[in-house]
Amino acid sequence: MERMEQVPQVDIHTHVLPGLDDGARDEREVLAMLRIAVEDGTSVLVATPHARRCTAAAARTTADRLRELLAREAIPLALLVGMEEQLLPDLPERLARGDALSLGDTPWLLVELPDWTIWPEDLVERLRAIRALGFWPILAHVERYVPVQQRPERVLEAIEAGALVQVNADSLFGHHGPAAQRVAALLIRARAVSVLASDAHKPDHRAPRLRAAFERVSRLAGEDVAEELRRTAQAIVSGALVHPPQPDPALLQTSPTLLERLRSWVGV
Numbered sequence: 001m002e003r004m005e006q007v008p009q010v011d012i013h014t015h016v017l018p019g020l021d022d023g024a025r026d027e028r029e030v031l032a033m034l035r036i037a038v039e040d041g042t043s044v045l046v047a048t049p050h051a052r053r054c055t056a057a058a059a060r061t062t063a064d065r066l067r068e069l070l071a072r073e074a075i076p077l078a079l080l081v082g083m084e085e086q087l088l089p090d091l092p093e094r095l096a097r098g099d100a101l102s103l104g105d106t107p108w109l110l111v112e113l114p115d116w117t118i119w120p121e122d123l124v125e126r127l128r129a130i131r132a133l134g135f136w137p138i139l140a141h142v143e144r145y146v147p148v149q150q151r152p153e154r155v156l157e158a159i160e161a162g163a164l165v166q167v168n169a170d171s172l173f174g175h176h177g178p179a180a181q182r183v184a185a186l187l188i189r190a191r192a193v194s195v196l197a198s199d200a201h202k203p204d205h206r207a208p209r210l211r212a213a214f215e216r217v218s219r220l221a222g223e224d225v226a227e228e229l230r231r232t233a234q235a236i237v238s239g240a241l242v243h244p245p246q247p248d249p250a251l252l253q254t255s256p257t258l259l260e261r262l263r264s265w266v267g268v
């Protein structure tokens with residue numbers, strides 16, 4: 001655990017910019033969220049409002065104001081800005097026009113599927129089109145997509161197309177249902193996940209906490225895996241290239257036994 005503490009805790013996916021999307025509503029709410037993040041050990045946090053709900057300019061301006069507020073309130077947190085983009089066919093155009101924001105002006109781009117229930121047939125092409133423009137995609141909360149819950153090995157396609165896979169911290173505790181919890185644990189055990197993030201929306205619901213989730217990962221897959229996840233989040237905000245994971249395809253294709261389901265629920 002001591003080794004892990006040396007790697008700063010970085011949260012690359014949060015909805016903290018007040019009034020821009022369905023996350024924090026006002027300054028009071030965002031301050032409560034950011035105090036929770038700091039208390040939990042986070043030192044760098046990326047605000048990633050839903051791209052379809054605000055402009056890049058509004059996200060940048062709101063983040064600037066929030067940084068002033070952090071300084072006034074003496075909250076020791078580095079705030080970066082990005083967006084959660086939908087992986088739609090027009091994303092390359094949005095990127096080319098400068099309408100889409102990568103994470104902290106690095107090449108890393110947070111993307112989500114436009115529909116929870118549909119795995120795009122041209123996913124590989126969409127990811128490759130982003131990479132061709134010099135951006136490095138991170139696929140958000142993969143465990144929440146129904147097609148991944150049904151066939152976890154689908155993530156291999158995204159990884160082979162050059163995307164990193166992100167899982168939400170609270171999915172590991174069942175906050176998005178048992179199917180998301182089970183597949184999140186499976187993906188972590190199979191070494192398919194590169195980064196954990198909170199996807200925080202409110203102080204009291206999906207709060208910006210990561211520490212307990214890293215401890216859960218340590219129990220599920222070992223401390224080295226948890227440490228690697230922390231290092232990857234840090235590398236992302238530094239704009240460093242991260243090598244794609246080498247997941248175990250056989251493990252991804254096994255349907256879980258009752259014992260494995262129980263283990264993923266209790267985190268052992």
Ligand SMILES: [Fe+2]
Nearest residue numbers: 013015084199
């Ligand atoms: Fe999100």
